Amino acid sequence: MRLTKTLYIVEEIESDEPIGYDSLGRPVYGTTTVKTPFMGEVEPYSSELTHTRYGLVANVTHRVFCLPNDKLKLNQHIEWQDKDYTLTGLLKYDRHFEVLINEGYSP
Secondary structure: OOOOEEEEEEEEEEOOOOOEEOOOOOEEOOEEEEEEEEEEEEEEOOHHHHHHHHOOOOOOOEEEEEOOOOOOOOOOEEEEOOEEEEEEEEEEOOOOEEEEEEEOOOO
16 A cells, blocks of 8 residues: 555644643643644545445545554544545554545534
8 A cells, every 4th residue: 555645633632731821820721733644545535435335424525545543533633735624434444444534624
């Protein structure tokens, strides 16, 4: 499998260290955005093909082939080519994952 594209898993993580202090001197904690890269092969796909081939009902604009990755999960925020995607389907096989993504992400 030839993996030529770099995609990112985007996660919002609560910071352990304070990012500042309020007017009373209490620490203020926030979230940090962490982007974890993974390699994959991306191809255009559709919801109709997803239903026909896999029997799944999901909004899909692209399909990604990648190596198994435990960080991938449904409704995960994915970034590729400066666009945001939502992971709408995850098919796990022994040697690879088929990840179904839909353009647009809203938390």
